[in-house]
Amino acid sequence: MVSLGNSVVDEVLFQGVEDWVGLTTIVALVESEKESWWNQPGEPASRDIKDAALSVVKFLLSSGLMKAGELSTSNADQYDFLDWPGGTQKILEHISDEWVELTSLDRFEPCWLRSTDAGLEAGRAIDS
Numbered sequence: 001m002v003s004l005g006n007s008v009v010d011e012v013l014f015q016g017v018e019d020w021v022g023l024t025t026i027v028a029l030v031e032s033e034k035e036s037w038w039n040q041p042g043e044p045a046s047r048d049i050k051d052a053a054l055s056v057v058k059f060l061l062s063s064g065l066m067k068a069g070e071l072s073t074s075n076a077d078q079y080d081f082l083d084w085p086g087g088t089q090k091i092l093e094h095i096s097d098e099w100v101e102l103t104s105l106d107r108f109e110p111c112w113l114r115s116t117d118a119g120l121e122a123g124r125a126i127d128s
Helices: 007-016 023-032 046-062 088-097 117-127
Strands: 066-071 081-083 112-115
Touching: 007 023, 007 046, 007 066, 007 112, 007 117, 023 046, 023 112, 046 066, 046 088, 046 112, 112 117
Parallel strands: none
Antiparallel strands: 066 081, 066 112
16 A cells, blocks of 8 residues: 555655646656566566556555646746646546556656645654
8 A cells, every 4th residue: 555654655745845846756666666566477567557557646645646748838927837627536537548658768748746735744854
């Protein structure tokens, strides 16, 4: 079960204090920490990495620690963060359905997570 204290969750919250965190960062963290959660012989399949990354995102969103969204493409506010509408389940379904595109580095990161006030507090506690 994913929770605070999980190395990937803690690293995402820590990074979220300074900046938004891309979905590809979460995937990379899951891959780099696979020994801590993968207890099967051999390497995890890409589906296992996707499931683990989605579990991390689900925890962060459902706990109110982060919001999922994207950067605005408006010329007036090109650096603003646009929260994706819908609840956690709808957002997770969107991420799952669009997984290949959202984790593709062919273009700039299309899925970001930003810390809420609770996420900032948790991230600062990890730093101290």
